[in-house]
Amino acid sequence: MPVEFPADEQAEAYWKFAEEPTRPELERFFFLDDVDRDLIALRRTQHHQLGFALQMCTVRYIGLFLEDPLAVPW
16 A cells, blocks of 8 residues: 655644634634533633633644644734
């Protein structure tokens, strides 16, 4: 079975945001519906809720957790 390795720029973009998300991407991956909010509300404090929401949206967008959870675009 042939194996293909990612190009250098693909490998560099792995585990992080390659660029700032566009408006349609923000609406698609970072919009929180009622089910999301209910799941977030189960967390103990507002700090935990914010961290959980950020990780949930990051996993939706990138497909995995960030190595450094603070390495997100402003």
